[in-house]
Ligand SMILES: [Fe+2]
């Protein structure tokens with residue numbers, strides 16, 4: 001436990017968000033490889049929940065710092081918000097399509113393309129600027145705040161223990177999951 005704590009403290013916000021990105025891509029892979037509709041639905045819902053809480057954490061903890069410290073920070077944030085909106089739009093479509101429907105994999109691929117594009121924008125450009133313009137201590141503090149936000153996130157399905165029924169009861173019906181999650185996360189005190 002001590003090791004885990006000290007590791008957490010040493011990780012800055014870039015490390016935390018980069019690890020999130022990898023986890024989201026791994027979950028997408030798992031969804032693509034799922035051999036039955038129930039598992040596919042469950043992992044897809046988990047991907048959606050992960051992307052939403054990651055996006056909300058970025059919007060709450062990272063965007064204000066980008067606006068303040070980065071040259072053209074306000075424009076970068078505008079661009080990112082647009083891409084988050086595009087991701088939301090694709091996720092809402094994925095949420096509405098049954099996992100055994102032919103369109104499901106098509107939308108999943110669309111989601112992956114948007115996600116990979118957005119991740120490379122962040123990792124190849126913005127994260128380098130964050131480390132260039134923001135003091136290391138502040139970046140570590142932002143990392144801790146993002147971790148905190150994630151620890152208090154609403155219950156979500158786990159790919160290896162299908163419980164999407166419980167999840168939908170907690171968060172709301174399947175329809176509107178993206179919006180409900182966003183609201184829940186954004187209104188919470190972190
Ligand atoms: Fe983002």
Ligand SMILES: [Fe+2]
Nearest residue numbers: 017054058122
């Ligand atoms: Fe991100």
